[in-house]
Amino acid sequence: MKNLIYTALFGSIMMFSSCDDVEVPATMAMDISLEHVLDGQTLELNGKSFTLPSGEDFTPKKFKYYISNVALRNSVSGETYVEPNSYHLISEDGKKSIDLGMIPSANYDQLTFSIGVDEVANGKTDQTGDLDPNSDMAWNWNTGYKFVVLEGEFTNSNSGERQGLIIHIGTNPNFRTVTQSLTGVIAGSPTSLTLTSNLDELFKDPNILQLSELESTTIMFGEMAGKVAENYSEGFITVK
Amino acid sequence: MKKLSKLILSLPLVWACTSGEDPVISEPKIHYYIPEVSSTLQVAGFPQPERNMLSEEGVALGKRLYFDPNLSGNGKVSCATCHSPSLAFTDGLALAKHGVSGKGLHRTSPPLFNLAWQSEGLFWDGGAHDLESLNFAPLTHPDEMGADLNELISYLESDPVYKEQFEFVFSEGQIQSAQISRAISQYVRSLISQDSKYDRWKRSEAELTELELTGYQLYQKNCSSCHQEGLFTDRSFHNNGLDKAYPNPPALEGLYQGRFRITSNPEDMGAYKTPTLRNIVLTAPYMHDGRFQTLEEVLDHYQNGIQVNETLAPALSEGIKLSTTERVAIIAFLNTLTDSLFIQKHQK
Numbered sequence: 001m002k003n004l005i006y007t008a009l010f011g012s013i014m015m016f017s018s019c020d021d022v023e024v025p026a027t028m029a030m031d032i033s034l035e036h037v038l039d040g041q042t043l044e045l046n047g048k049s050f051t052l053p054s055g056e057d058f059t060p061k062k063f064k065y066y067i068s069n070v071a072l073r074n075s076v077s078g079e080t081y082v083e084p085n086s087y088h089l090i091s092e093d094g095k096k097s098i099d100l101g102m103i104p105s106a107n108y109d110q111l112t113f114s115i116g117v118d119e120v121a122n123g124k125t126d127q128t129g130d131l132d133p134n135s136d137m138a139w140n141w142n143t144g145y146k147f148v149v150l151e152g153e154f155t156n157s158n159s160g161e162r163q164g165l166i167i168h169i170g171t172n173p174n175f176r177t178v179t180q181s182l183t184g185v186i187a188g189s190p191t192s193l194t195l196t197s198n199l200d201e202l203f204k205d206p207n208i209l210q211l212s213e214l215e216s217t218t219i220m221f222g223e224m225a226g227k228v229a230e231n232y233s234e235g236f237i238t239v240k
Numbered sequence: 241m242k243k244l245s246k247l248i249l250s251l252p253l254v255w256a257c258t259s260g261e262d263p264v265i266s267e268p269k270i271h272y273y274i275p276e277v278s279s280t281l282q283v284a285g286f287p288q289p290e291r292n293m294l295s296e297e298g299v300a301l302g303k304r305l306y307f308d309p310n311l312s313g314n315g316k317v318s319c320a321t322c323h324s325p326s327l328a329f330t331d332g333l334a335l336a337k338h339g340v341s342g343k344g345l346h347r348t349s350p351p352l353f354n355l356a357w358q359s360e361g362l363f364w365d366g367g368a369h370d371l372e373s374l375n376f377a378p379l380t381h382p383d384e385m386g387a388d389l390n391e392l393i394s395y396l397e398s399d400p401v402y403k404e405q406f407e408f409v410f411s412e413g414q415i416q417s418a419q420i421s422r423a424i425s426q427y428v429r430s431l432i433s434q435d436s437k438y439d440r441w442k443r444s445e446a447e448l449t450e451l452e453l454t455g456y457q458l459y460q461k462n463c464s465s466c467h468q469e470g471l472f473t474d475r476s477f478h479n480n481g482l483d484k485a486y487p488n489p490p491a492l493e494g495l496y497q498g499r500f501r502i503t504s505n506p507e508d509m510g511a512y513k514t515p516t517l518r519n520i521v522l523t524a525p526y527m528h529d530g531r532f533q534t535l536e537e538v539l540d541h542y543q544n545g546i547q548v549n550e551t552l553a554p555a556l557s558e559g560i561k562l563s564t565t566e567r568v569a570i571i572a573f574l575n576t577l578t579d580s581l582f583i584q585k586h587q588k
Contacts, residue, residue, distance in 0.1 A: 218493075
């Protein structure tokens with residue numbers, strides 16, 4: 001059924017384009033790559049220490065998250081491409097790109113995507129592809145997926161001791177959708193977009209995380225998880 | 241009857257072919273079926289997810305997986321280790337240590353039957369939405385089967401019989417973790433206990449003794465608001481007064497807080513799913529942590545042991561007072577809920 005809609009969309013674009021003077025190909029290649037940045041530097045998981053917005057040091061060990069429901073739109077004409085079955089597990093030591101393949105040509109000026117997994121897909125875990133529970137992103141005892149995972153170590157400024165930080169954010173209320181504007185996408189031309197994931201934004205705006213003052217440095221559910229989600233709803237993933 | 245249900249079930253298949261999804265290769269040799277459901281369960285139909293409809297072949301594959309210790313990380317633990325058919329799919333232990341790591345679990349193994357109707361969530365706190373999602377927990381947890389899903393798939397792929405079974409049931413070239421869980425779910429969903437003396441009595445196929453009848457009336461008066469007749473559970477969550485306070489060591493992620501851990505609703509603090517009373521004589525020890533060894537102890541708890549706090553179920557605030565003879569009667573009635581036919585039928 002979905003396919004049908006795409007075919008229809010596709011067909012109408014072909015008709016459109018044949019009226020133009022310059023022949024615009026009906027489809028264009030589109031891919032998105034992701035860069036991970038913390039404190040202005042490229043993220044590394046090999047023991048390198050970074051400085052958090054709170055001024056505390058942090059040595060990241062694991063960074064993974066879901067980007068889902070990717071859509072492109074021309075805000076003037078309303079032409080829209082919605083990626084079907086759109087679930088992408090991005091990780092620092094794994095996949096850092098999203099290949100949309102050949103999509104209908106348009107002068108897209110908006111990119112919409114979600115951080116996490118939507119309520120329907122989050123309601124079960126017997127799924128395949130990037131949602132396969134073999135990637136350690138499915139929760140075992142509370143059905144659903146971790147949306148954003150960041151793990152590492154920091155020095156507790158009160159005790160002076162090294163301490164682990166575990167951030168596993170999931171659950172439907174923490175699902176966030178982001179829309180960003182695009183410039184320079186030209187109908188018919190192959191396009192590579194770059195997104196930057198700014199890890200600093202997990203720790204600030206609006207909620208500054210002072211790790212040494214946290215009641216628990218395992219942030220999974222409840223109020224603290226909600227605060228991190230509030231932080232990542234804006235400025236975390238941006239178009240470069 | 242069975243034929244009819246197969247016919248009906250084949251309809252959505254045909255429809256799926258024309259809707260533009262993956263073309264289904266029409267070798268309709270798979271035998272879909274809907275199990276017979278006794279009126280005494282007091283349920284409407286047999287609910288199952290559209291993505292995983294019961295078939296004879298699916299159940300057979302699921303059964304093989306269920307009893308296969310090679311699924312576990314050390315080749316020694318199967319589902320049946322903790323959910324054994326002879327004990328109505330429990331293990332007779334409070335907090336078992338027979339998982340791969342040998343570390344003690346924090347909750348007791350519940351019985352596995354009539355779970356098709358557990359619509360409000362599985363596990364003691366209802367955290368798992370359905371069987372298909374739940375299975376990854378025991379499969380991968382280090383204190384249970386400790387399997388690596390990718391290694392598990394290699395094992396199944398390398399076994400020609402499994403390979404053929406999976407291909408037959410799911411018509412896909414590659415075995416995937418989702419299929420493993422779905423097959424096991426089909427087997428577990430097919431476990432239905434509905435032929436106890438109580439059921440036969442309700443169907444006018446047997447008689448209860450005077451004592452059992454008295455016990456039945458006492459059950460109706462004191463227990464049936466939660467352990468509702470039919471499934472003998474209301475599928476809901478209550479605090480039945482086991483503890484006054486609920487410690488929360490961070491490493492256990494709210495495990496002692498009951499349903500609150502899942503909903504973050506203060507009213508759910510210390511609430512657990514009402515367990516069924518069917519086959520109750522076979523499934524000791526009792527409660528989510530197996531703290532009571534006998535039904536006598538359970539009745540003692542309801543009579544004298546209720547811990548009062550804000551979330552205690554109102555029905556229990558005064559406790560449940562029973563005389564000695566009433567206790568004998570209620571236990572006699574609980575004995576009529578044992579389903580020997582079910583136990584026999586499902587011996588491996």
